Amino acid sequence: xxxxxxxxxxxxxxxxxxxxxxxxxxxxxxxxxxxxxxxxxxxxxxxxxxxxxxxxxxxxxxxxxxxxxxxxxxxxxxxxxxxxxxxxxxxxxxxxxxxxxxx
Numbered sequence: 001x002x003x004x005x006x007x008x009x010x011x012x013x014x015x016x017x018x019x020x021x022x023x024x025x026x027x028x029x030x031x032x033x034x035x036x037x038x039x040x041x042x043x044x045x046x047x048x049x050x051x052x053x054x055x056x057x058x059x060x061x062x063x064x065x066x067x068x069x070x071x072x073x074x075x076x077x078x079x080x081x082x083x084x085x086x087x088x089x090x091x092x093x094x095x096x097x098x099x100x101x102x103x
Contacts, residue, residue: 002063002081010084016056018085022049022065031070038063058087 004021005011011018022034028047035045039061044051045068061083067076 001078002065005081005083007081008083010086012086014088016054016058016085016087018053018056018083020051020053020063022051024049024067028067032075033068035066035068035074036063037066040064056085058085060084 001023002020003023005018020036022036024034028034033045033047034049036043036051038053038056043053063081063083065078066074069075
């Protein structure tokens with residue numbers, strides 16, 4: 001289960017960095033790993049319950065944690081957790097129209 005970021009939490013980080021903390025009960029057996037999926041794509045595997053995601057795009061994202069065996073088969077999957085990345089964005093200034101040519 002994803003503990004952090006909290007479900008439906010807004011995250012404000014202009015670099016887009018996200019620290020993900022997982023809670024696993026019971027503990028992982030030898031050879032088992034955690035796989036973290038963001039928006040359906042694997043972003044890492046580890047035996048540690050902590051993941052670091054750099055440069056996450058602005059918008060809403062979904063995290064899913066899977067427990068996998070040494071062959072990569074999914075043994076267990078947690079419910080999806082959603083967070084909202086908010087990054088500061090300056091809109092470009094409107095371009096001035098080019099000067100009109102003299103007639």
